[in-house]
Amino acid sequence: MSADAILYAVEPDLTADAFIDVLHRSGLAERRPVADRPRVEAMLRNAGLIVTARKADGDLIGVARSVTDFAFCCYLSDLAVDRACQGRGIGKELMRRTRAAVGEGVTCLLLSAPKAVTFYEAAGMERHAQAFLFTEKP
Template identity: 55%
Template structure:
């Protein structure tokens, strides 16, 4: 496998973002056909960490954080062809590093991904609450 480069990026292209989501299990749960909404998701994220192989986006972490207390990891996607090589775990580690040691990191897991988060040792709280989106 060629070298994978991890980096914090100010933004990423909408087409490559949609493609990596489509190639991961996350694409099923995101509004990929609504380009305007997808563009707003990128534009309003303030912490994007990427995994690239030969300049191609193969994984992404999209988060919102205050860099002082909390970080919400909104999307973690790794192209299916590259899963199982520690890319998701590394993207989380890089996201946490950039958010800073004073910030907690939280996320909502898809049911099929709970095992992954448990396997990397991410604690699962029992005291969370959620209002689901209206559309």
């Protein structure tokens, strides 16, 4: 195996430390509760699917964390790739593997950060104008 090989896996026991670290290295930490460790642990524990990307040496460089029923829908809540590794197709492969893991007939959806909209469009996702949110109240 080459040193620049990427290993993808379904990793239900991903640790909070590893997840928080890749969130920081990806830039996604600014929109996630990384300072609230019990909440991050609950996010991981209650996710239906966690797909990871690691370097050959085991370093975590990407994660796709989803909430899914494996029958009808899959909400890809977190797609994070280390900034130093972006542009190599890792995010797209994490998305592809997420879709493969949930199976045919399952709708995958996500909410994009404003700066990531063009990435998701280039990855073949379709914008949906009829999305609605309940947001936290201050």
